[in-house]
Amino acid sequence: MDAAARTRLETALAHRFNDASLLAEALTHPSRTGAKGGGRSYDRLEFLGDRVLGLAIAEMLHRHYPDAPAGDLSRRLAALVRQETLAEVARALDVGGALDVAAADRAAGTAERPAVLADAMEALLGALYIDGGLAAVQAVADRYWLARAHAQAEPPADAKSALQEWAQGAGKPAPTYQVVGQAGPPHRPQFTVEVRVEGVPALTGSGPSKREAEQAAAAAALAARTPTGDNEV
Numbered sequence: 001m002d003a004a005a006r007t008r009l010e011t012a013l014a015h016r017f018n019d020a021s022l023l024a025e026a027l028t029h030p031s032r033t034g035a036k037g038g039g040r041s042y043d044r045l046e047f048l049g050d051r052v053l054g055l056a057i058a059e060m061l062h063r064h065y066p067d068a069p070a071g072d073l074s075r076r077l078a079a080l081v082r083q084e085t086l087a088e089v090a091r092a093l094d095v096g097g098a099l100d101v102a103a104a105d106r107a108a109g110t111a112e113r114p115a116v117l118a119d120a121m122e123a124l125l126g127a128l129y130i131d132g133g134l135a136a137v138q139a140v141a142d143r144y145w146l147a148r149a150h151a152q153a154e155p156p157a158d159a160k161s162a163l164q165e166w167a168q169g170a171g172k173p174a175p176t177y178q179v180v181g182q183a184g185p186p187h188r189p190q191f192t193v194e195v196r197v198e199g200v201p202a203l204t205g206s207g208p209s210k211r212e213a214e215q216a217a218a219a220a221a222l223a224a225r226t227p228t229g230d231n232e233v
Contacts, residue, residue: 005098009124012093013140017131026127027095027120029110031102042123047187049126053081056125056134056141061149072155078212079152080145086118089144095120159218163197166222172198175221177214180204193217200224 006023010016017023022045030041057080061073068076079085090096096111099120110116129137163175174197181192192206193213203224205216 009093009095009098013124013128013136014143015128015132015136015140017127019131022127022131023124024100026123027099029099029101029105029116029120031105031110032100042120045123045126045130046119047126048129049122049124050188052129052134052137053086053122053125053141056137057081057145059138060141060146064146064149068155071158075155075158076149076152078215080149082212083114083118085145085148086121087114088148090117090121092144093121093124095124159215159222163195163218163222167197170199175218177217179210179213195221197221 006017006020009023025040026042026045026049028039028041030043033039033041054077057077058073061068061076061080065073065076096117099111099116101111105111125137125140128140160175167173167175176196178194178196179191180194182189183192184190188208190206190208191210191213192204193210193216194202194204195214195217196202200221201224203217203220205213205218205220207213207216
């Protein structure tokens with residue numbers, strides 16, 4: 001990566017890397033490893049960063065919401081580590097602009113895709129953890145994630161609970177959930193879950209865990225209801 005891009009990122013992160021190769025690896029898209037005749041993409045650092053981010057955000061929430069019950073903290077955590085939020089932070093840091101992507105992929109807009117930005121953001125945090133320790137990651141979490149947490153006036157709604165309450169209130173059987181698909185590498189699986197509830201068409205949701213996929217499916221079912229609770233189709 002060029003010196004200007006490195007300086008911009010290090011300034012945004014408030015951290016100067018002692019090992020510049022870590023930063024370069026974190027910003028190397030898989031499309032570039034073949035073109036370079038080998039080398040590493042950000043995959044391994046993404047694996048580490050995923051776990052480090054969860055810990056840093058959990059610690060941040062525990063510190064800033066001392067009276068919140070565990071359920072509220074869990075829902076806030078899930079919203080803050082989801083792909084969309086990671087992509088937002090990556091855009092704020094201009095990670096896409098610094099990402100080393102094959103020319104054809106750059107032209108196709110790969111560097112700005114939410115999934116790619118989220119992966120690179122996690123890799124960047126993995127590199128930051130190795131180079132500066134957990135404190136460096138926690139500082140970035142406070143800087144870029146805390147305001148997003150505070151913007152949630154209330155913890156994100158638990159879609160499964162809301163759907164069950166609606167079904168019970170309408171005199172319907174409880175919703176049922178079934179895993180109908182699983183894809184992705186072992187360290188980053190993607191589950192697809194189908195939810196069935198009377199009065200709503202069978203719908204699916206996806207997520208990196210069965211629990212999150214069930215929440216996504218429940219949210220889709222809630223959105224599919226009509227004001228009277230009947231199926232629109």
